[in-house]
Amino acid sequence: MLRVVTELVSSGERVTAIVNPASRHYDRIGELGATVMGARVVSESLLRRAGVDADDDGTPSTARALVLLDNDDVHNVHTALTARDMDPDLRIIVQMVNPRLGKQLISLLGDCVVINGPWLAAPAFVSDALEDDELTWLDLGGRRLVVGQADLIAEPHLTVLADTTSSATPELLPVTSADPEGDIVLGTGVRTLWRARDVRPAGWLMAMRDIFDSRVRKIAAVMAFLVAAGTGVVHFFGNIEWWRALYLAAGVVTSAGIDDDKFNDAAPWVKVSAVLVQLTGIVLMALLTAVVVDSLVGARLSRIIGGVRGRPRNHVVVCGLGTVGARVLEILTERGVAVVGVDQDEDAPGVQVAHRLKIPVVIGDSSNEETLRSAGVQRCQSVLAITDGDITNLESAMVAGDLNPEARITMRMFDHDLAQRVERRLGLGHSRSVSMLVAPAIAAAVANRRSQVTVPAGRRVLLLTEVTVEDGSVAVGRRLGELDEAGGLRVLARQDLGGSWDWTPAYERPLRAGDRLAVAGTRSGLARLLMTTRPQQTPAAS
Structure with a gap:
């Protein structure tokens, strides 16, 4: 919430934040300029006080959007459904962990944007891990596209998003680049990549090794010693052949019993020794059983496999x-x-x-x-x-x-x-930081119903998304090229109302209400574009 409120306030939004009073960020959120309402549970009356106050006569809510950031998906769903009953036209942005539940929520709520934090943040971690394989797939402007290092993206490249080699701080949306191979670019496909998958799970072979650990081996060694010693005693003092002596000794040690008439004629001290060995064997067998059971159950199946x-x-x-x-x-x-x-x-x-x-x-x-x-x-x-x-x-x-x-x-x-x-x-x-990667997408979704894709460039990020030019906005009538900002925003493609996407648009043509734009921009650049394409008479409240 702290990151999202920061993004919204910096974009010029008027924010009301419902915060748990126990949160360590409670005071900090208020210092950012948001109106803070302390509450542990979000109720219908609390939502109405916060601005979700649409009337039955068609008067819209004071709030333009509702952002739900609870870590519990069930709570988010409950609050979203409550808000939808209160205002059928309210824009709702929900952070969800379960992607399946998120898809179902969209069908239930209609005008709803579901943000999945892990799906947005994971590509950035993968990019860091592979270093030379920063690939992010996205759907933009009616095309399936990919973002990554220039030497990984198949040519032709649609545009340069960042130059990561010109300085310590990546240059976003550069006009020119001194080292094209180090650029982060947007393209339609990747060059052929191949990596060996040489790590294999331990499987049952390693599982057996875990079962027969040092404890099992020690017990088995003691039992083997007793069997060997008993075999020698029975052979030499009982005048019994080796194989039969081994059978008798093993029967004693493993508590399988002794069923041999020749052993009945052995000396008394041999019989007493056999009883002592058999008692020892009973203890050892109990220990062996306990250790194997502990390896199978106590260590748990997932650890063994x-x-x-x-x-x-x-x-x-x-x-x-x-x-x-x-x-x-x-x-x-x-x-x-x-x-x-x-x-x-x-x-x-x-x-x-x-x-x-x-x-x-x-x-x-x-x-x-x-x-x-x-x-x-x-x-x-x-x-x-x-x-x-x-x-x-x-x-x-x-x-x-x-x-x-x-x-x-x-x-x-x-x-x-x-x-x-x-x-x-x-x-x-x-x-x-997952929150720093996700917050810009949530903040942008407040003013844009389309999903955004976050492209990392060091600790900086770019957002790729689609924006609609709404009727009554200052963008209507302006030339398309006037929206571009050096290092802040770049228009990639345009879709006329009811037409198809044009990835080589005429930048001199004026914009009309209903036109859609595929853009790449920084957080601040995109925020300014959204303010430009939004009707000016709409109250800036959320």
């Missing part, structure tokens, strides 16, 4: 298999990249995805050195520390850096200030 086979190299280690981690695994697999997952929770969403995709998973604390060694961090090409905790991600990055100084490390950091200081002082690699 999981793990990594062999000594993988040049793979990507993903630490944290939540909703973002699950999407990262899917993208890496789609691109044929070798990957190993690490998570402490065997029921995490990404663990289930990994089993479905046959990706090796190590269950354990990602900040633990042995866990990372099991994932082959010392031989990997990059590490993504994307758990839900900043400290865990920082510790994982530090341990991974010690094990493999050559690995590319990317951390998920919620605290922006901490992320900057870590990057500057510790030199552990890049940091990403």
